[in-house]
Amino acid sequence: MTLADTAPAAEPRASLRERKKLATRRSLRRHALDLVAQRGFMHVTVEDIAEAADVSPRTFFNYFPSKEAALFGADPERVAALREGVLHQAPGEPALDALRQVLVAEARKVTSELGDLGGEPQEMLRRMKVVRADPHLRAAQSAHMANIESALAEALAERLGKDPARDPYPALLASIAGAVIRATTVFWASTGGAEPLDQLTDRAFQALADGMPEHCSLRPVIRTAAPGKDEE
Amino acid sequence: MTLADTAPAAEPRASLRERKKLATRRSLRRHALDLVAQRGFMHVTVEDIAEAADVSPRTFFNYFPSKEAALFGADPERVAALREGVLHQAPGEPALDALRQVLVAEARKVTSELGDLGGEPQEMLRRMKVVRADPHLRAAQSAHMANIESALAEALAERLGKDPARDPYPALLASIAGAVIRATTVFWASTGGAEPLDQLTDRAFQALADGMPEHCSLRPVIRTAAPGKDEE
DNA sequence: GGGTCATGTTGCGCTCACTGAAAGCTGGTA
């Protein structure tokens, strides 16, 4: 495994130490995903993953707080970026719209060829397929998302100038946003990534804005303005 | 601790064995809640709980699959009831409305004086206060809710005659319903139960049906008997 | 009441996730 690849290196090339750390992180992530895809989450131990990545088990926990985190650990920086987006995206417009824009953009990033964290293409898809297959992992994903939802709720409350202790709206919206993300992502994986995740996300938010009608257009729709759109 | 109390005994009085089992279950739940409320989830071991309830630690796991489950374990029968409700409540009406009715009714039951599982009054409130305080527990609650969401999604798909593999609507709606439950419940706890949970739930669903407008009426509204619609 | 069976409880041993501390290794730097 070479250390200096896959990254377009827009930055002045991090120190060797940093590169090694990033490589180890990726290696752990990658091997965790591989092993879990092969054997199922339950039948993979942290020791297995560490061994595959050629580090000690203890080192695994220096990188990830839990076995699950190696699969869908969102870096703090990404959460901070979401926060930032929720606060400042589309000022003046409704928070729901801003949230929608931010999350659609995030979905696009995460599923772009490079994959998140600069990993392999399709990595996100593989990850979600694995998650989809295992109820325990779906639960763990929900748990993980709960933390992100908290951050979102906080940001939404700030944007709206509402006191979370008095108004449930920010927390409610944040929870719903999390639900949308989880549902669309799992569905996306179940179709093998046939329809881009960002479009699915956008349509889900449209349905939400329309009051979740039963015959809503969760299937491809011709929309003006933003993303080009196809019909089915 | 007497065995035969708290239950109005509409039934022919279960066998001694059944009564003991139920008593043990309640005792474990109760002591788990007490201890966690005192010391925090992290600082309570299963051994502590078992000791307090006067059973062996092994027995604890005969009743609950995990430490968390003693706090917010929904009995399978209750989930089955939800499923049933989603399938057959308000036939002909939109699934969202049926879901709303079912969950509002559930909220009323769960927060009724008797508490769920026939426990103490206010037990639900104490439980949710504890959950609200601890991020780990909030995550665990999300994880737990994910399972219920799966059941809801299945039921919704059946009701709507939609194929979950082709249409994300049922899963999306189920996830959102779970999000609504979690958000409203946590908020309800944060207000100390000032406003009835079922009303909060109903208003949250109203907001959802209205497309989550920012200035929606999540605060008390004068509403007539049945969901006779209000304008905001 | 006594015998028998089904069911529930317990003790034991084990795996594995996860953590703190101390010692060893390695890259950055003067």
Add this chain to the structure above:
DNA sequence: TACCAGCTTTCAGTGAGCGCAACATGACCC
């Protein structure tokens, strides 16, 4: 080169959770 900061490893320990084999106890029948 020498030193220091930061990373990795080893080690020892806690605690969740599970399978299994006794053991205890209601339930049932006579």
